[in-house]
Amino acid sequence: MRNLDVTTLRSFVAVAESGGVTRAAGFLHLTQSAVSMQLKRLEETLGLDLLDRSGRTIALTASGEQLLVYARRMVALNDEVITRLTDQAFEGEITLGVPHDIVYPAIPRVLKQFHSAFPRVKIQLISSYTRALKADFAKGTCDMILTTETTVESGGQLLCTKPLCWIGSPDGSAWRQRPLRLAFGRQCTFRPRVVEQLDEAGVPWDLMVETESDRTIEATVAADLAVHAMIEGTEPPHLERIDHSGQLPDLPAQHINLYGAQSSKGVVHDTLADLLRRAFEGSDSVKLRSA
Numbered sequence: 001m002r003n004l005d006v007t008t009l010r011s012f013v014a015v016a017e018s019g020g021v022t023r024a025a026g027f028l029h030l031t032q033s034a035v036s037m038q039l040k041r042l043e044e045t046l047g048l049d050l051l052d053r054s055g056r057t058i059a060l061t062a063s064g065e066q067l068l069v070y071a072r073r074m075v076a077l078n079d080e081v082i083t084r085l086t087d088q089a090f091e092g093e094i095t096l097g098v099p100h101d102i103v104y105p106a107i108p109r110v111l112k113q114f115h116s117a118f119p120r121v122k123i124q125l126i127s128s129y130t131r132a133l134k135a136d137f138a139k140g141t142c143d144m145i146l147t148t149e150t151t152v153e154s155g156g157q158l159l160c161t162k163p164l165c166w167i168g169s170p171d172g173s174a175w176r177q178r179p180l181r182l183a184f185g186r187q188c189t190f191r192p193r194v195v196e197q198l199d200e201a202g203v204p205w206d207l208m209v210e211t212e213s214d215r216t217i218e219a220t221v222a223a224d225l226a227v228h229a230m231i232e233g234t235e236p237p238h239l240e241r242i243d244h245s246g247q248l249p250d251l252p253a254q255h256i257n258l259y260g261a262q263s264s265k266g267v268v269h270d271t272l273a274d275l276l277r278r279a280f281e282g283s284d285s286v287k288l289r290s291a
Contacts, residue, residue, distance in 0.1 A: 006078045008042040009071040011035050012050065016060060016068050017113075018278060027274055076116065083119055090268050095124040097133040097145035100185075100214050102234050102256060106279040113275055121268055129187040137259055144260035144273065146280075148189065148231065156257040159280040164190060164251035165232045166242040169224035175242045183209035183217045183226035193252050194229045201249035231256075256280050 014024035015035065025032045043050050050064035060068065098107055111123060126136065130147040137145045152158045168175050180198065182205055184191040198205045208226045209217060221228045222238050231254055235241065242248065258280075261273035 002045055004045065004074070005041070006075060008038040008045070010075050011038040012042055012064075013068065013071050013075055015039065016064075020058065023278060027271075027278075079116070090118050091120045092268065093122040093124060094144065094269065094272060095126060095142045096272070097126045097128065097136055097142040099130050099133065099146060099148050100127050101230055102146060102148060102280075103127055104234060104236065110272075110275045110279050114272055117271055118268055123272070129185065130189055131187060134259070142260070143265075143269070144258070144276075146276065147257045147259065148254045149257055150193075150252065150255065152255055152257045155262060156259045157261060157277075159256045159258055159277060161253050161255050162232050163253045164194070164229045165235075166244060166248050166251070167221060167228045167230045167235050167239050168242045169222050170238075170240045172224035172242075174221075174224045175227050175244055175248060179204035179206040180248075181206050181208040181226040183211075183220045183228050185214065185217065186210055186212060190229050190251075190254075197249040197251055203249065 011024065011028060011030075014028050015021055018024045018027055021032050021035050021039075025035045028035065039051065046063075046067070048063045048067075049061050050067060052059045052061050052064075107125070111125070114121075114123060126133070126142060128136075130149060133142060133145045133147060136142045146159075147156070166175060174181060180203055182191075182194070184194075184207065195205065209220045211217060217228055218236060218239065220226050227242065228239075229251055232241070258273065258276055261269075261276070
């Protein structure tokens with residue numbers, strides 16, 4: 001009778017979820033060769049090829065995709081048993097600050113993965129504006145924050161750079177109106193740059209909504225009463241990018257930065273920082289098909 005090793009299954013799941021051996025090794029705190037050896041051992045145990053290495057990138061085979069479903073359940077069950085039956089589980093609380101506009105879609109996935117790894121550690125999520133989050137971080141209110149900025153300050157780490165894009169109602173026409181009606185938050189750091197681009201392009205505008213509520217902005221834009229600007233890829237499903245064919249000016253790019261991850265404060269802190277990096281940084285050169 002052959003028995004599956006949870007350690008090799010954990011490495012297999014990490015490779016599949018992180019997108020490659022390099023990142024999986026970092027997440028597991030192992031060397032790349034150790035992870036590769038565990039994958040090979042798992043394939044030998046099953047007598048199956050789990051990874052398709054014939055192309056320039058590594059992909060899961062059909063058997064690998066099938067195993068991934070079971071492997072996730074087995075690793076999760078193993079971790080649940082250890083957590084429930086021992087007193088060695090990590091405990092505590094981390095306060096994470098994230099700007100409103102980049103909470104989705106990445107942060108829910110990060111929180112879910114972190115909770116799976118450290119079920120007794122509480123993450124206090126604060127959603128606010130970059131300016132307020134940096135003030136909280138300076139006071140020590142937040143342990144770690146993400147920001148949206150045009151530069152990265154000392155102590156910060158640039159995760160990625162993404163363009164701002166015009167957002168409107170699906171099949172809406174508000175973007176064609178002049179003056180262009182805008183909906184923005186009072187503390188939104190995007191607004192001065194958007195207004196500057198409109199002025200340079202000679203597009204008249206009117207600030208129709210100025211609020212503290214993101215929901216108010218979304219409702220106004222969804223009703224096709226105004227337009228908004230968001231970082232590409234963060235728009236909610238009930239809004240869409242405006243295909244303006246050059247009738248609106250291009251908007252500047254924004255940096256997504258991470259503060260509070262430079263100095264290690266233990267495995268819990270480092271794991272959260274690594275999950276945030278992987279959620280926002282560019283994809284690894286080794287790609288896997290989703291299961």
